[in-house]
Amino acid sequence: MITVAIAEDHQSLMDGINLLLKYKEGITIVGMANDGEALLEVVRNKRPEVVLTDIKMPKIDGIAVTKLIKKEFPETKVIAFTMFNQQEAITQMIAAGASGYLLKNSPLEEVLNAINAVSEGNTFFDSAIDLSFLNDDSDTSSKKPVLSKSEREILRYIGQGKSSSEIASLRFTAVSTVEKHRKNMIHKLGLSGKGELLRYALDRKYDF
Amino acid sequence: MITVAIAEDHQSLMDGINLLLKYKEGITIVGMANDGEALLEVVRNKRPEVVLTDIKMPKIDGIAVTKLIKKEFPETKVIAFTMFNQQEAITQMIAAGASGYLLKNSPLEEVLNAINAVSEGNTFFDSAIDLSFLNDDSDTSSKKPVLSKSEREILRYIGQGKSSSEIASLRFTAVSTVEKHRKNMIHKLGLSGKGELLRYALDRKYDF
DNA sequence: GAAAACATACCCATTAGGGGGTATTTTGCG
DNA sequence: CGCAAAATACCCCCTAATGGGTATGTTTTC
Known part of the structure; x- marks a missing residue:
């Protein structure tokens, strides 16, 4: 009997999964959540063997909650179930400890x-995913992001519409510091021109 | 017996819907499509009474395909099934001829x-939708878009990262004309601050 | 420990974009 | 045809963001 917890913010899809698994021998859904926070509670209370989680969810996203789950319950298997087929999303979910990735x-x-x-200890990747990038180097899970921690934080604020002076207040630094970070990011990302950084921030699917 | 055609680009959700309706008396799914174009073909070939369609789909979006369906098969009922709870999306789907809107x-x-x-001739709106804006005036179905044709064109260019001077060149007008349009849009949309128009352009789910 | 990366803060300069408008012409609708 | 909306083009102003840097201190990596 495999116990499963599911996190998915679209209730209609959750219901569909429920219909699918409801009559399957050997699988029991022990909990469902519409956001990352609720999922964590479910996992703590119900201790499922397998967690199926969306990435883009309210409160705590799928990547962050996977990290938390794997830290607290290392034996629990996590499967991503998401619309994102980007290398970065896949890489991050794997780095967070996911054993599976479905589209x-x-x-x-x-x-x-x-x-x-995954309940048998294997990994499982959607056949539509091109996993060739995973073979590029052997320490993918420790691959550093292009942007530094501070840069990513500032980029997130930019994406939220904060001005440099607002960001400076939030971070307790001078405005010039924020602007310097902006310039560094623009250079690293090969951007140029007004609004390109905002555009990049908004185009990004996730903050890493 | 109600015949139904479904358009949804996420196959997993399509499968869920299928599971739901599969054993329901009185309803038959006569066709499924993963994009707007395929939906049109299904509707032409199978003549379903009811169409359930997502909005954001490849090739032809849900709004456009609804218009096409209602034009060619006025008796066919269309239900939107979407993540978009914005007034504009709802308004446009209704204007296109949809009888229902689900989240x-x-x-x-x-x-x-x-x-x-809808098969009984009624309308059906998800209870989570606030429909109060529909009562604002009685000719909702002929309601003009908020932005003018030129404004929408310029907004599209803005979303593509064009500067005002680039847009001016593309449209054979003065830069000041483009800037005036920008100001008009900012005012109409109730925005304010740097980058908000770009943000709005990128946040827009659809070009109307 | 040394070097590289990161973080902080400043200097200078330019300009695109937003904020306030006015005015005229063109277009579309009743 | 008249009127309102849209389009065009200009005026003025300000500043946030980008572009070029320098310099110092801190943290990380080898």
């Missing part, structure tokens, strides 16, 4: 296959 | 309720 564009039946695979 | 955040069971309602 919502794929048949719902894959959820079942993934749950069975 | 993916709601229970999957609502799909069934909506199908039954």
